[in-house]
Amino acid sequence: MATVFDTFANPARFEALSKRLAPFCLISALLLIVIATPLALAFSPADYQQGDAVRIKYVHVPAAWLATLAFTFMAAMSAIAFVWRHPIADEAAKSAAPVGLAMTGLTLFTGAIWGKPMWGAWWVWDVRLTSALVLFFIYLGYLAVWDAVEDRTKAAKYARLVALTGFINVPIVKFSVDWWNSLHQPASIIRMDGPTIHSSMLTPLLMMILAYSLFFGWFVLTGVEASILETRAQRRVAPTPTPSTMTEAPRQPLADAASDTARANG
Amino acid sequence: MPSYDCALSLEKVDCERGGSPVLKGVNFDAKSSDTVLLFGANGSGKSTFLSVVAGLTTPTSGVINWRIGEASGQGAIDPLGILFVGHRAPVKTALTALENLNFWFDLYHAPEDNRAKNGALETALERVGLLGRENDRVGSFSAGMKRRLDLARCLIAQRPFWLIDEPTAALDEAGKAIFCEILKEHACDGGCALVATHEALHVDARVVRLG
Amino acid sequence: MLTPAWCALAKGGFTRTLWPVLARDLKTATRTGGGWLQALFFFAVFCTAAVFAIGPERAALSQTAAAMIWLGGAFAVQLAAPGIFSVDLEDGALPALAAENPSLSGYYCAKVLLLIMLASAPIALLSPVFFIFFALSPGNALSASAAVLMGAPTLALTAATTAALGSGSKGGGVLSTALAAPIVTPVIIFGVAASEQAATGVFFSPELRILGALTLFYAVALPPIAISALRVTLE
Numbered sequence: 001m002a003t004v005f006d007t008f009a010n011p012a013r014f015e016a017l018s019k020r021l022a023p024f025c026l027i028s029a030l031l032l033i034v035i036a037t038p039l040a041l042a043f044s045p046a047d048y049q050q051g052d053a054v055r056i057k058y059v060h061v062p063a064a065w066l067a068t069l070a071f072t073f074m075a076a077m078s079a080i081a082f083v084w085r086h087p088i089a090d091e092a093a094k095s096a097a098p099v100g101l102a103m104t105g106l107t108l109f110t111g112a113i114w115g116k117p118m119w120g121a122w123w124v125w126d127v128r129l130t131s132a133l134v135l136f137f138i139y140l141g142y143l144a145v146w147d148a149v150e151d152r153t154k155a156a157k158y159a160r161l162v163a164l165t166g167f168i169n170v171p172i173v174k175f176s177v178d179w180w181n182s183l184h185q186p187a188s189i190i191r192m193d194g195p196t197i198h199s200s201m202l203t204p205l206l207m208m209i210l211a212y213s214l215f216f217g218w219f220v221l222t223g224v225e226a227s228i229l230e231t232r233a234q235r236r237v238a239p240t241p242t243p244s245t246m247t248e249a250p251r252q253p254l255a256d257a258a259s260d261t262a263r264a265n266g
Numbered sequence: 267m268p269s270y271d272c273a274l275s276l277e278k279v280d281c282e283r284g285g286s287p288v289l290k291g292v293n294f295d296a297k298s299s300d301t302v303l304l305f306g307a308n309g310s311g312k313s314t315f316l317s318v319v320a321g322l323t324t325p326t327s328g329v330i331n332w333r334i335g336e337a338s339g340q341g342a343i344d345p346l347g348i349l350f351v352g353h354r355a356p357v358k359t360a361l362t363a364l365e366n367l368n369f370w371f372d373l374y375h376a377p378e379d380n381r382a383k384n385g386a387l388e389t390a391l392e393r394v395g396l397l398g399r400e401n402d403r404v405g406s407f408s409a410g411m412k413r414r415l416d417l418a419r420c421l422i423a424q425r426p427f428w429l430i431d432e433p434t435a436a437l438d439e440a441g442k443a444i445f446c447e448i449l450k451e452h453a454c455d456g457g458c459a460l461v462a463t464h465e466a467l468h469v470d471a472r473v474v475r476l477g
Numbered sequence: 478m479l480t481p482a483w484c485a486l487a488k489g490g491f492t493r494t495l496w497p498v499l500a501r502d503l504k505t506a507t508r509t510g511g512g513w514l515q516a517l518f519f520f521a522v523f524c525t526a527a528v529f530a531i532g533p534e535r536a537a538l539s540q541t542a543a544a545m546i547w548l549g550g551a552f553a554v555q556l557a558a559p560g561i562f563s564v565d566l567e568d569g570a571l572p573a574l575a576a577e578n579p580s581l582s583g584y585y586c587a588k589v590l591l592l593i594m595l596a597s598a599p600i601a602l603l604s605p606v607f608f609i610f611f612a613l614s615p616g617n618a619l620s621a622s623a624a625v626l627m628g629a630p631t632l633a634l635t636a637a638t639t640a641a642l643g644s645g646s647k648g649g650g651v652l653s654t655a656l657a658a659p660i661v662t663p664v665i666i667f668g669v670a671a672s673e674q675a676a677t678g679v680f681f682s683p684e685l686r687i688l689g690a691l692t693l694f695y696a697v698a699l700p701p702i703a704i705s706a707l708r709v710t711l712e
Contacts, residue, residue, distance in 0.1 A: 130662075137658045144655060148646035153285045157709040158642060161702050162656060165638070168698075169659045243280070243290035244311040249473040252303065252466075283712075320576045322711060345490055345577050356570030358501065360508035365501075372497035373577055403508075429576075 009086045011228045018221040025218035032211035039204035053117050058205060060110040062212040063103045067135060068170055070100030070216060074142070075167035078160035088224060090156040093163060094146060095223025099216055101139035107132060127176040128184035135173055138166035270426035270456040272334045272347065273297040274319070279328030281311070281318055288314045292328070294474070298426075298456040301449050301469055306476030312462035313353065315476065316429045319343065319460065320350045334426055349374075349423040353431040353462075355416035359405035363396050363415050366404055367422065374423045390421035394444060409436040420448055428452060428459040434467065442467070494574060494583035495590075502561070502591050516557040516596035517603060523549035524607045535612040542611030543621060543672035547665050549607075550600045550625060551632055555654050555661070557596045558636035561588045562644045562707070571711055581707050585700060589630075589637045596636075597629035613676055620675040624685055628668040631692045634699050635660045641703040645710040660699070663691060 040058035047054035074093040081089035111129065112122045123129065142162050149155035177186045188197050197205075274296045281289040288311040296302055304312045317323040319330070321342030331340055334347045357366050367387050375383075391397045394414040404412060413436045420428060434442050446469045452459055453470075461467070506513035527545040531537050565571045574584050604625045608618030635657060643653030667688045674682035 134659050134662055137655070141652075141656045141658065144652055145642070145646070148643075148652050151284045154645055154709055154712065157712075158645060158706060161642060161706050161709075165642075165656075165699075165702050166659050172663075241286055241309075243287035244292075244306065244476040245290055246292045246294055246315075247475050249305075249475050252469075252471045252473045317572070320572075321579055322572055322575055342579065345579055348576055350573050350576035352569040352572050354569030356565070356568040356573055358505050358564075358568075360505045361501070365504065369497050369501045372500070373494060373574070376493075 009084075009088055011088065014088060015225055015228060018225045022218050022221040022225070025214045025221065029211045029214035029218060032207050032214070036204045036207035036211060040208065044201050044204055045198075050118060053114055054201075056110050056114040058208050060107060060114060061205060062208040063106040063110065064132070065209050066212045066216055067100055067104040067107050067132070068173055069213065070096045070103065071135065071138070071163075071167065071170050073216075073220075074100065074163045075170070078163040081156070082160050082164070087156070088228075090160065091224045091227040092220055094156075094159065095220045095227070096216070097139055097143050097146075099219050101136065101143065103212075104132060104136040104139060108136065126184055128173070131169060131173045131176050134169055135166075138162075138169060142166065270334070270458075271298050272426040272456070272458055273332065274343070274427065274458065275331045276319070277329045277331075279318060279325045279330065281314055281323060281325045281328075283314055283323070287326075289318070289325075289476075296458050296460065296472075298458060299453045301453050301459045301471040302461065303467060303469075303471045303473050304460060304462040304476060305464070305473060306462075310476040312476055313431055316350070316431055316460060316462055319427070320348055320429050321345070322350075332427075343427060347425055348427040348429060349420060349425040351416060351419060351428070351430040351433065353435065355409075355412045357404045357407075357412050357415055360403065362401050362403055363391060363407070364400040366415060367391065367418055370419050371422050374419075374425070386422050390418040391415075393421055393448070394418045395440070410438055410441055413437050414441055414444070417445055417448070420452070426457050428457060428461075430459065430461045432462060432464070434463060434465050490578035491580075491583040491586075494578040495587045498574070498584055498587035499590055502564075502587070503594065505564075506591075506595055513595045513599075516553040517599045519556060520549045520553040520600045520603070521607075523552065524610065528610055538610075538612040539676075542608055542613055543669045543676065545611065546604050546607055546621075546625065547628075547668045547672065550597065550604070550629075551661055551665055553600055554592065554596045554632045554636045555639070555657055558592060558633075558640035559643060559653055561592055561637070562640055562710075566644060566710065571707075575708075575711055581704050581711075582700070585637070585641070585704050585707065589633055589700075592633040592637055593630055597633045598626070601626040601629040608676070617676040617678075620678075620680050621672040623680065624668065624671040624675045624688070627671075627685065628664060628688055628692070631664050631688070631695055632661075634692075634695050635664060638699040638703040638706075641706040641710075644707065660695070664688070667691060 036058070041055060044055075046052045074096050077089040077093035077096070080086060081093070108129075111132075115124065116122050142159060145159045145162050146155050149158055177184050274294075276292055276294040279289060279292040279294075280287065281292075292315065304315065306312050314323060318325050329340060330342070332338060332343045332347070334344065337344065358369075361369075364387060367390060368383070371379075371383055371387060388397065388400075391400050394417060396411065396415060396418070399407075399411070404415065407415065413433070417433060420430075433445055437445065442465075446467055449459055449461070449467070449469050449471075461471075503513075524545060527541070527549065528538065531541055531545075562571075565574065571584075575581055578584055601622060604622040605615070605618045608621050609615060613621060636653075638660070639653040639657040642656050646652055667684045670684035671682055671688050674680075674684055
């Protein structure tokens with residue numbers, strides 16, 4: 001555990017790891033999408049109730065999955081940064097936020113275009129939908145904190161607290177369909193009694209989810225890598241100021257305080 | 267008169283602010299009756315040094331040891347042993363001079379000390395030359411008067427360690443003289459004062475330079 | 478003769494900062510041209526404007542009463558909150574207070590109590606009047622307001638927390654209101670439902686219980702976050 005931790009905490013080792021892992025993530029994500037898209041759009045059956053509109057779920061479900069995964073990841077990274085003070089954890093949380101924001105937006109958008117033919121409305125004030133909208137705002141707030149505070153180390157510290165506070169909302173998004181009577185359909189993949197959808201639908205769906213997750217991994221890895229490079233570049237452009245050391249000057253006699261000050265100030 | 271017995275030492279203290287290093291390998295010792303003037307250019311870390319000693323900023327490495335009477339410890343000094351006076355005078359303009367000082371008295375003292383409060387506040391205001399204005403709202407005070415009122419905290423706090431940042435910024439000559447007197451008395455009582463300043467103060471003091 | 482305070486007092490300084498800060502801020506609030514009335518005044522204006530916006534129809538008014546009053550209250554408290562910290566940040570009082578009370582716990586509690594006393598409690602106490610404006614009968618208005626009173630500490634707690642989170646940035650006021658969305662939304666959802674239930678005669682409704690549970694949960698979960706944020710601001 002300690003070695004895994006050190007690998008991720010050390011910028012140079014992280015870079016080496018990321019150089020190998022990131023392309024793998026990206027290529028496998030693309031491959032999966034290329035394979036899963038025809039499966040989802042052509043070879044999987046239409047739903048007997050929803051018709052072809054059901055195909056939106058091959059985008060909607062993975063996006064929603066990633067929206068909550070990204071925030072959970074951010075909260076976990078923030079907790080790590082909070083306890084162990086690893087700056088890379090802050091950067092990882094920060095790189096995850098834009099993906100999370102985009103995916104929450106995509107979830108809301110695909111949900112709306114599915115809702116129009118199914119429920120007859122673009123939007124309903126349902127617990128699941130509302131909590132997803134709130135998640136969208138939390139992502140915005142999190143990014144706004146990074147933007148609003150000039151001192152990066154301070155911004156990171158506030159952002160951690162925002163991520164930890166905002167995490168309250170994630171279980172609400174996930175379990176809202178079970179806790180309240182919701183218009184949104186209940187979970188059908190991760191259930192105590194096994195998935196309730198047929199394998200011809202489940203296979204492309206799971207491939208999509210995996211593809212999105214790998215894409216997320218690629219995004220975060222490259223995001224952290226970029227921030228490491230950025231920090232290094234900044235150091236080169238503006239070298240860190242030399243810190244002060246302390247020296248004791250001769251004692252200031254009462255009579256000529258002024259001249260001594262001049263000497264002390266050099 | 268209170269009589270303090272205290273000591274402070276910093277060993278190899280490093281400190282960062284906003285991600286960049288400010289202090290490096292600072293070694294510092296002070297004990298009862300020491301008045302220490304901290305000199306250094308703007309941004310040399312005088313305020314950071316005081317804020318490390320006050321326990322407001324945690325150093326990235328290094329050791330702080332302190333002793334007050336029988337009590338001693340490592341790390342941040344017991345809050346009840348220090349008086350921190352920052353470079354801005356935190357006086358509330360809507361309150362009178364007396365009310366402002368009363369607030370700090372309540373903060374620095376146990377409720378048992380209340381019998382002596384009125385006398386102590388009046389003496390302190392008299393020393394800084396604000397007696398007669400004590401019931402005026404601070405909003406009508408000049409910057410120098412506000413500074414004087416803030417320095418009156420030194421007279422009521424009864425703490426061994428004083429950490430004072432730029433005390434003479436807005437003070438006139440008379441105000442500076444009063445402040446120097448107060449510093450001398452603190453040294454006579456066995457107190458230890460660390461004063462970050464740009465100006466020569468007319469006191470018998472150690473001089474320490476950051477830079 | 479004064480006793481040396483550093484022998485006589487316990488460490489930490491929780492109560493030693495709590496009461497003086499609260500007393501000082503209450504006194505300041507009464508002095509600054511009715512500063513303590515501002516949140517109440519905002520609430521009154523908001524509710525009056527809402528009445529105009531909805532129109533004079535009594536059924537429509539009574540249906541929206543709880544929603545409007547909770548929203549007005551939440552916004553009023555939220556807008557009042559950044560000011561409670563900025564006064565001590567602007568004049569450098571916070572470092573001096575933190576030197577006394579390093580955890581800032583006493584300071585934070587004083588500020589939450591202040592916000593309850595100056596903003597959320599007066600709003601809750603005035604809310605029966607506005608429930609009556611919104612065409613509720615006096616009896617129903619009183620019980621609907623009782624639910625508001627129960628949520629008043631939570632509104633202050635959430636507002637103080639988001640204000641602390643925004644205290645380090647220049648646009649702190651706007652930012653803290655934006656950050657409030659996730660934690661205030663549940664309070665408003667259950668608060669409005671509890672007030673609506675109370676107005677129909679069911680006072681101890683499930684929603685009121687959830688509101689109570691939420692208050693307890695926030696009272697435990699939010700202060701550490703707010704205090705950490707204030708300590709970051711101080712660094």
